[in-house]
Amino acid sequence: EVQLVESGGGLVQPGGSLSLSCATSGFTFNVYGMSWFRQAPGKGLEWISGIGAGGLRKYYVDSVKGRFTISRDNANNTVYLQLNSLKSEDTAMYYCAKNRNVFGGAASSDENQRGQGTQVTVSS
Numbered sequence: 001e002v003q004l005v006e007s008g009g010g011l012v013q014p015g016g017s018l019s020l021s022c023a024t025s026g027f028t029f030n031v032y033g034m035s036w037f038r039q040a041p042g043k044g045l046e047w048i049s050g051i052g053a054g055g056l057r058k059y060y061v062d063s064v065k066g067r068f069t070i071s072r073d074n075a076n077n078t079v080y081l082q083l084n085s086l087k088s089e090d091t092a093m094y095y096c097a098k099n100r101n102v103f104g105g106a107a108s109s110d111e112n113q114r115g116q117g118t119q120v121t122v123s124s
Contacts, residue, residue: 002026004096004115011121012086020081020118022096030054030074033099035109036081038092038120045095045111049081050104059105064090086122093117 008020022034035050049070050059058070069082079096097114 002098002113004098004113006094006096006115006118009094009118009120011123013124014087014122016086016122018083018086018120020083020094020096020120022079022081022115024077024079024096024098027098029077031102033102033104033108034070034072034079035097035099035104035106036070036079037095037097037109037111037114038090039095039117040089040092043092046092047106047109047111050099050106050109051079052104053102057104061106083120086120088122090120091122093119 003025005023031053033052036048037045039045048061048064051070055072067085072079095114095117099108100110
């Protein structure tokens, strides 16, 4: 059974940073790309970042490019998302998800293979 457990969310002031983690189990982690999604209050699910199975190719939606960094540790079956320069519009539930194949792009993502999420709230 695929399991994805996100952690690291919280309340942070605008301009602050958070580090999200996603511990995985139940599948061969190092042959799948991984993605992060988010869902803001009253809005739909949004793909924001992905990483290929090898960890070299990384992808971002324009709204987070230059502020968020995705990475992975294949030895520990974990994917990370570093959130810097946070804005109020980044407030959302953040989910990690297992992609359909080795690729990390949005086209390979699968919103149905995501965890329970971790809440990020950006507010002064």
